[in-house]
Amino acid sequence: MKRKRKGSFWAGCFLAGLAILFVGTGIFYTPYDPNQMNAALKNTAPCWTHWFGTDNFGRDILSRVMAGSRTTFLIALCTVGIGTFFGIILGAITGYFGGILDKIIMRMNDVLLAFPxxxxxxxFISIIGIGKYNSIAALGIAFIPSFVRVVRSEFVTQKEMDYVKNARIMGAGHGRIMFVHILPNTFSIVASAITIGFNNAVLAEAGMSYLGLGVQPPDASLGRMLSESQAYLFSAPWYAVAPGMVIIITVLGFSLVNEKR
Structure with a gap:
């Protein structure tokens, strides 16, 4: 059983590393301009000059997938960053102090958690409008409740530990106890939540862009490319394969890594 889990972990590391390498390369280099159109190359099948083929505007799919992966990963990272930051603050306060404040915040949190x-x-998008930056804000707010729940449960457990009681006896203030003493001891659980959150953020961003509510043309994102490729599944199936594979490799890789925790 341990050997199987270890094998899954290293397989996940390989897939996650492959996705990160692909995105990292796209930050500095793409074979072509992702938005450069060429009507003469419309829906060209994969070849030596265009490894993943071209789309219905003659744009190089490999270049657009590299640029789209970069956009999707950036939005996912910002989303998880917002969720983690505010989730830690709210979770630490409610878990450490408890009382009526804990009950009010957690009841509101439970209501929000009831929705995917x-x-x-x-x-939130319907309120603030569509677009890349609005989708970051909307997804970030939507991810806060899950991090609040995780952090709060850890603080409720940790605040009763002997090292916390010793810190109080030594005269440490509440802020120091929460963020210097307790928070580092929640790292493994929070790191696992971040990994899961990143996976969910990648899928959520892809879903929003697929629906036309996230990244807007001509910018590329994985979800946007899947949406655009839908009309060409039979005439140019390679259009959907590349962005779909990047999503699968990313989500599968980080999921396998997280299983080890």
């Missing part, structure tokens, strides 16, 4: 994060982000 993508559905909740769609509600």
């Amino acid at each position: 994060s993508l559905l909740l982000s769609l509600v």
Whole structure:
């Protein structure tokens, strides 16, 4: 059983590393301008000059997937960053102090958790409008409740530990106890939540862009490319394969890594 889990972990590391390498390369280099159109190359099948073929505007799919992966990963990272930052603050306060404040915040948190994060982000998008930066804000807000729940449960457990009681006896303030003493001891759980959150954020961003509510043309994102390729599944199937494979490799890789925790 341990050997199987270890094999899954290293397989996940390989897939996640492959996705990160692909995105990292796209930051500095793409074979072609992702938005450069060429009517003469419309829906060209994969070849030596265009490894993943071209789309219905003659744009190089490999270049657009590299640029789209960069956009999707950036949005996912910002989303998880927002969720983690505010989730840690709210979770630490409610878990450490408890009382009426804990009950009020957690009841509100439970209401928000009752809705899937993508559905909740769609509600926020309907209020603030569509676009890349608005989708970051909407997804970030939607991801806060899950991090609040994780951090709070850890703080409720940790605040009763002997090292916390010793810190109080030594005269440490509440802020120091929460963020210097307790928070580092929640790292493994929070790191696992971040990994899961990143996976969910990649899927959520892809879903929003697929629906036309996230990244807008001519910018590329994985979800946007899947949406654009839908009309060409039979005439140019390679259009959907590349962005779909990047999503699968990324989500599968980080999921396998997280299983080890």
